[in-house]
Amino acid sequence: xxxxxxxxxxxxxxxxxxxxxxxxxxxxxEPIARSQKTSKILSSKILGMMFYEPSTRTRxxxxxxxxxxxxxxxxxxxxxxSSAAKGETLADAARVVACYADAIxxxxxxxxxxxxxxxxxxxxVINAGDGAGQHPTQTLLDLYxxxxxxxxxxxxxxxxxxxxxYGRTVHSLAYALAMFNVDMIFVSxxxxxxxxxxxxxxxxxxxxxxxTTRIAEVIDDVDVLYVTRIQKERFPDPxxxxxIKGAYRIDGKMLNGKDVIVMHPLPRVDEISVDVDTMPQxxxxxxxxxxxxxxxxxxxxxxx
Amino acid sequence: xxxxxxxxxxxxxxxxxxxxxxxxxxxxxEPIARSQKTSKILSSKILGMMFYEPSTRTRxxxxxxxxxxxxxxxxxxxxxxSSAAKGETLADAARVVACYADAIxxxxxxxxxxxxxxxxxxxxVINAGDGAGQHPTQTLLDLYxxxxxxxxxxxxxxxxxxxxxYGRTVHSLAYALAMFNVDMIFVSxxxxxxxxxxxxxxxxxxxxxxxTTRIAEVIDDVDVLYVTRIQKERFPDPxxxxxIKGAYRIDGKMLNGKDVIVMHPLPRVDEISVDVDTMPQxxxxxxxxxxxxxxxxxxxxxxx
Amino acid sequence: xxxxxxxxxxxxxxxxxxxxxxxxxxxxxEPIARSQKTSKILSSKILGMMFYEPSTRTRxxxxxxxxxxxxxxxxxxxxxxSSAAKGETLADAARVVACYADAIxxxxxxxxxxxxxxxxxxxxVINAGDGAGQHPTQTLLDLYxxxxxxxxxxxxxxxxxxxxxYGRTVHSLAYALAMFNVDMIFVSxxxxxxxxxxxxxxxxxxxxxxxTTRIAEVIDDVDVLYVTRIQKERFPDPxxxxxIKGAYRIDGKMLNGKDVIVMHPLPRVDEISVDVDTMPQxxxxxxxxxxxxxxxxxxxxxxx
Numbered sequence: 063x064x065x066x067x068x069x070x071x072x073x074x075x076x077x078x079x080x081x082x083x084x085x086x087x088x089x090x091x092e093p094i095a096r097s098q099k100t101s102k103i104l105s106s107k108i109l110g111m112m113f114y115e116p117s118t119r120t121r122x123x124x125x126x127x128x129x130x131x132x133x134x135x136x137x138x139x140x141x142x143x144s145s146a147a148k149g150e151t152l153a154d155a156a157r158v159v160a161c162y163a164d165a166i167x168x169x170x171x172x173x174x175x176x177x178x179x180x181x182x183x184x185x186x187v188i189n190a191g192d193g194a195g196q197h198p199t200q201t202l203l204d205l206y207x208x209x210x211x212x213x214x215x216x217x218x219x220x221x222x223x224x225x226x227x228y229g230r231t232v233h234s235l236a237y238a239l240a241m242f243n244v245d246m247i248f249v250s251x252x253x254x255x256x257x258x259x260x261x262x263x264x265x266x267x268x269x270x271x272x273x274t275t276r277i278a279e280v281i282d283d284v285d286v287l288y289v290t291r292i293q294k295e296r297f298p299d300p301x302x303x304x305x306i307k308g309a310y311r312i313d314g315k316m317l318n319g320k321d322v323i324v325m326h327p328l329p330r331v332d333e334i335s336v337d338v339d340t341m342p343q344x345x346x347x348x349x350x351x352x353x354x355x356x357x358x359x360x361x362x363x364x365x366x
Numbered sequence: 367x368x369x370x371x372x373x374x375x376x377x378x379x380x381x382x383x384x385x386x387x388x389x390x391x392x393x394x395x396e397p398i399a400r401s402q403k404t405s406k407i408l409s410s411k412i413l414g415m416m417f418y419e420p421s422t423r424t425r426x427x428x429x430x431x432x433x434x435x436x437x438x439x440x441x442x443x444x445x446x447x448s449s450a451a452k453g454e455t456l457a458d459a460a461r462v463v464a465c466y467a468d469a470i471x472x473x474x475x476x477x478x479x480x481x482x483x484x485x486x487x488x489x490x491v492i493n494a495g496d497g498a499g500q501h502p503t504q505t506l507l508d509l510y511x512x513x514x515x516x517x518x519x520x521x522x523x524x525x526x527x528x529x530x531x532y533g534r535t536v537h538s539l540a541y542a543l544a545m546f547n548v549d550m551i552f553v554s555x556x557x558x559x560x561x562x563x564x565x566x567x568x569x570x571x572x573x574x575x576x577x578t579t580r581i582a583e584v585i586d587d588v589d590v591l592y593v594t595r596i597q598k599e600r601f602p603d604p605x606x607x608x609x610i611k612g613a614y615r616i617d618g619k620m621l622n623g624k625d626v627i628v629m630h631p632l633p634r635v636d637e638i639s640v641d642v643d644t645m646p647q648x649x650x651x652x653x654x655x656x657x658x659x660x661x662x663x664x665x666x667x668x669x670x
Numbered sequence: 671x672x673x674x675x676x677x678x679x680x681x682x683x684x685x686x687x688x689x690x691x692x693x694x695x696x697x698x699x700e701p702i703a704r705s706q707k708t709s710k711i712l713s714s715k716i717l718g719m720m721f722y723e724p725s726t727r728t729r730x731x732x733x734x735x736x737x738x739x740x741x742x743x744x745x746x747x748x749x750x751x752s753s754a755a756k757g758e759t760l761a762d763a764a765r766v767v768a769c770y771a772d773a774i775x776x777x778x779x780x781x782x783x784x785x786x787x788x789x790x791x792x793x794x795v796i797n798a799g800d801g802a803g804q805h806p807t808q809t810l811l812d813l814y815x816x817x818x819x820x821x822x823x824x825x826x827x828x829x830x831x832x833x834x835x836y837g838r839t840v841h842s843l844a845y846a847l848a849m850f851n852v853d854m855i856f857v858s859x860x861x862x863x864x865x866x867x868x869x870x871x872x873x874x875x876x877x878x879x880x881x882t883t884r885i886a887e888v889i890d891d892v893d894v895l896y897v898t899r900i901q902k903e904r905f906p907d908p909x910x911x912x913x914i915k916g917a918y919r920i921d922g923k924m925l926n927g928k929d930v931i932v933m934h935p936l937p938r939v940d941e942i943s944v945d946v947d948t949m950p951q952x953x954x955x956x957x958x959x960x961x962x963x964x965x966x967x968x969x970x971x972x973x974x
Contacts (some may be wrong), residue, residue: 097772106404108430118753122744126716126770129742134433136426138443139746145422150633153640156634158423161655163432164401180868328766329758336761347853351769368973410708412734438737440730442747449726454937457944462727462936466734467958 065196065363070188071181073198073234078241085206087359088352095354107365111137111161112156113190114170115262116143119350120190120199125356133365136162150220155174160185165365168192182186185296186364194230199235200327203356205242208286211323212246215242223249224290224310224333226256231327232290236260245270247280250305254296277310281320287312289326291333311335317343325349369667373484374492377502377538389510391663392656398434399658401654408437411669416459417494418448418474423632423654424494425426428471431661435547437669440466457486457589471667472496480527490668498534504631505538507660509546511653516663517629520548525584527553528594528614528637530560535631536594539562549574551584555610558600579615585624591616593630595637615639621647629653673971677686677788678796681806681842686849693814695967696960702738703962712741715973718771719745720763722752722778727936727958728807730799732775734964741973744770760788768793772778772973776800794972802838808935809842813850813965815957816894819931823850829888831857832898832918839935840867840898855888858927859914862904885918889928895920897934901942919943925951933957945955 065083067075088323093099109128112303113121116139125135137159152170156179167185168176169190176189176196178323191197208215220239222232226248236256239246246264248256252275264271274280281287289312297303312324313335326334326346338344369387371379397403413432420443429439429452442448443465449459456474460483463470470487472480473494480493480500495501521541524543526536530552542559543550550568552560556579568575578584585591593616603605614627617639630638630650642648673691675683680972701707716737721729724747745767746752753763760778764787767774774791776784777798784797784804799805816823826849830840834856844864847854854872856864860883872879882888889895897920905911920932921943934942934954946952 094714097715106398106434106436107401108433110426116750116753118746118763122718122767125744129716129744130714132714136429136433138422138426140750142420142444145420145633148633149635154633155422158654159426159650161651162426162658189706211697329753329762330758331757347765347769350766354770410702410738410740411705412737414730440733440737442726442730446724446748449724449937451724452937453939456939461955462958463730465955466730466962474798 068364069186070198070364071177071180072189072358073201073238074276076238078200081202081205081238081241084202084356084359087362088206088355089210091355091358091362092216095127095351095358097130101130101134101363102126104131104365107133108163109133109135109137109361110166111135111139112144112159112160112166112168112170113137113139114141114146114168115191116140117169117191119353120169122215123353124190124357127361129353130354131358131361133361141243147304152179156183159295162200165361167351175331179232180198187363188360191230194228196234197230198234199353199357199360200231201238203328203349203353204235204288204325205238206352206356207325207345211345212285215239215244217243218286219245219247219284219287220288221247221249221277221284222256222288222290223277225292226250226290227254228293228296229290232256232288233260235288236264240264240267240269243269247272247274247284249274249280249310251275251292251310254292277312277316281316281322284322287322287324289324289333307332312338314338317341373480373490374664375481375484376493376500377505377542380502380542385506385509385545388506388660388663388667389513391666392510392659393514395659395662395666399431399655399662401434405434406436407666408432408435410667411437412467413437413439413441413665414463414470414471415439416448416463416472416474417441417443418445418450418472418601419495420444421473421495423657427654427657428494428661430522432657434658435662435665436561437665456483457627460487461550464577469665492664492668495534498532498540501534502509502538503657503661503664504535505542506619506664507653507657508539508592508629508631509542509569510656510660511649515649515655516589519543519548521547522590523549523551523582523588524590524592525551525553525588526560526592526594527560528592529596529600530554530662531558532597532600533544533594536560536592537564539592540568544568544571544573547573550586551576551578553578553581553584553614555579555596555614558596581616581620585620585626588626591626593637595635611636616642618642618645621645676972677784677794678806678968678972679785679788680797680804681809681846684806684825684846689810689813689846689849692810692944692964692967692971693817695970696814696963697961698817699966699970703735703959703966704854705738708832709738710740711970712736712739712973714904715740716739716771717743717745717969718767719743719747720752720767720774720776720778721745721747722749722754722776723799724748724801725777727925727961728777731958731961732798732965735969738962739966739969759856760787764791773969796968799838801814802836804842806842807961807965807968808839809846810968811918811957812843812896812933812935813961814964815933815953818960819953820893823847823852825851826894827853827855827892828894828896829855829857829862829885829892830896830898831885833862833904834858834898834899836901836904837898840864840896842866843896845871847877848872848877851877855880855882855892857882857885857888857918859883859900862900885920885924889924889930892930894930895930897932898942899939914942920946922946922949925949
């Protein structure tokens with residue numbers, strides 16, 4: 063069957079088959095991503111990077127993915143470098159970059175930006191984060207990490223931890239995990255609970271969903287602790303933030319002897335103690351690496 | 367004969383034969399620019415980009431041109447990234463980049479900057495805009511656009527519209543069109559008329575030149591409307607600007623049924639209404655694409 | 671024997687054999703650096719550039735070195751582009767770039783930064799300047815320049831001139847020259863003399879070391895004038911600075927007929943008069959070029 067999508071805008075556009083196709087392709091890409099094998103399949107192809115917001119990790123892993131496949135990259139890494147300063151619209155900028163490139167990766171602060179330009183231009187568009195909206199390639203690499211570590215996603219128990227209200231990463235991931243019948247436990251302060259409509263959608267799909275405010279309650283029952291950052295700005299009262307911050311911090315003592323892995327989309331600030339970094343439970347750097355083979359698989363599937 | 371220039375500084379350095387050579391070569395480059403064919407003729411060559419002013423379009427199209435030919439790019443995209451901040455002179459910076467690269471593309475706010483460094487260093491220099499000075503590769507892609515659309519430039523009727531006083535693009539283009547016996551009509555507010563010395567030069571070459579303040583007068587007679595932006599800063603009185611702005615704005619209604627094409631060097635702000643974008647008269651995005659094969663032809667001709 | 675180092679952090683980590691190996695390899699790289707020969711030995715390899723401080727020269731010459739060998743480059747060229755702004759630690763940033771690249775070049779304002787990340791990550795790290803600390807690739811290209819011009823370093827007489835107190839370049843260079851039994855003369859204002867501990871170390875190695883405040887005293891006796899910049903900020907009294915500045919400025923009159931070469935790590939401000947640029951004594955631009963073959967040799971030696 064292969065991959066049917068022409069753009070990668072939202073994880074909701076993916077069928078389970080689309081996702082499985084990419085995860086399978088990513089596995090073949092791993093030796094190339096590790097520079098143990100070489101590939102020239104995208105030689106002479108150009109990826110256009112339109113990054114209106116800086117994002118080292120996502121930008122560099124797309125660039126690495128393109129270059130590992132023999133391709134080239136052009137673009138800009140912040141709005142100031144773009145022609146937006148001269149009053150050019152996003153639509154015009156995208157049309158022009160589309161003249162120079164074979165696919166576009168866009169990161170923009172406005173929700174819907176990626177979809178908007180994909181409707182205007184003829185080459186594939188990949189959404190690398192659109193404000194409060196989607197970040198589908200993050201979700202795919204999260205899934206790939208679970209698949210590689212557990213040899214499959216089906217039937218896992220995953221705790222999503224931290225800011226579940228505003229975090230676009232956990233929203234997309236929850237929808238994707240639902241396709242694989244993953245049991246989900248949402249662990250957050252009461253101010254930052256998973257939105258009701260998402261809970262509702264998941265239950266409609268007969269997904270087992272639990273909510274709690276305490277990590278200790280779930281740590282013995284789950285396979286994955288997926289940790290996200292709680293931002294100070296979400297709390298009007300700084301004292302309230304300080305109290306909560308501590309309660310959602312993962313450290314080595316908490317993990318010792320536990321049969322669980324820790325994932326994080328990074329950058330991490332202090333929600334995971336550095337003493338976790340050297341423990342076998344730490345998988346967030348491996349997860350970062352997996353961004354490369356997953357993005358290689360997407361680039362190969364999209365660029366003709 | 368081939369191409370005799372060692373640098374591309376001003377369109378006035380080009381003979382008609384030089385221009386025709388590049389336009390012909392650009393045509394051969396098109397399938398590579400569209401990624402339908404691959405080329406490695408500049409493999410292992412390096413293009414040094416010295417962009418003291420940001421310019422997405424010009425910078426990215428040069429980068430795409432170099433990479434489509436198998437070459438690499440190094441450089442900086444704004445003055446802050448350069449060593450100018452450390453007090454280094456332009457001459458020293460150019461000498462150093464010339465140690466690392468096989469050709470240099472420079473954009474600088476000071477008129478004459480490109481010529482200046484081309485006198486100092488041994489590798490080819492391409493001017494990508496020097497303040498109020500020249501932008502010869504823009505002129506070449508403008509000519510190429512007309513050639514591709516009309517199958518030749520000779521004998522066309524072209525209206526240059528907007529700010530004809532300060533616009534370096536239209537000055538260079540007027541001189542180049544004169545070589546091809548193009549009839550020119552200059553359409554501008556009286557405050558922004560084509561400079562008298564240019565009119566004089568053109569008439570000396572027996573070029574048919576007309577001037578008017580109204581687009582409506584010319585739209586039925588010309589093949590090309592070449593539109594440029596009128597900047598607010600040119601008018602001491604904001605009210606005067608508002609009045610004039612509207613009069614030099616191209617929209618769909620005005621163009622409907624007309625046998626004319628619309629070109630623009632981009633970025634466009636609001637001097638062309640977006641309803642033109644989907645009309646057959648709209649050629650400004652195609653024009654942007656043509657920047658790639660034209661610059662490929664130049665890079666191939668200059669880099670030994 | 672070959673090259674034994676896994677990272678390039680400080681010139682003090684190098685044995686004389688390590689240095690000689692790199693200088694010999696660099697010579698083989700020259701035709702490739704000049705684009706007279708092509709190489710693909712680092713094809714499909716990726717160099718990660720972590721530049722927390724801008725540095726056109728060092729950054730571009732590493733990029734050129736990598737690209738001349740067929741490799742690719744990813745990274746950032748200023749701290750603002752990095753994820754440091756989001757609160758990510760240097761350690762985490764390095765771990766992530768290490769997921770995407772085959773070696774890392776880092777420039778950081780904090781002394782010890784390069785060593786610190788080399789202890790954390792598994793891929794080779796090259797120090798491209800860490801604050802007041804080390805800049806070993808500059809030292810290697812300085813040595814290479816002397817070797818190429820004099821056909822050997824052993825027994826040369828070298829004057830190090832300017833700010834010898836704070837200049838990391840001259841500190842590293844002095845240690846390296848000591849390995850080659852080079853006679854050194856330190857020429858500086860008394861406020862900016864070579865630190866006593868370095869003088870002590872050199873004398874322990876039986877190196878001939880002299881100090882003076884006057885260039886005129888040494889110019890007839892040495893093979894090399896290695897000039898560095900004296901920064902205004904080092905002097906509390908601006909008048910004192912002005913007086914001193916003039917005394918350490920090299921000009922054409924001073925050099926006329928002298929059998930000596932002038933080197934400078936660049937960027938130069940006004941410590942070397944531009945009338946020197948066209949004299950046979952001027953070697954600082956050639957020196958800049960030599961940064962490419964030397965860095966190519968290092969990249970080849972480090973990246974497996």
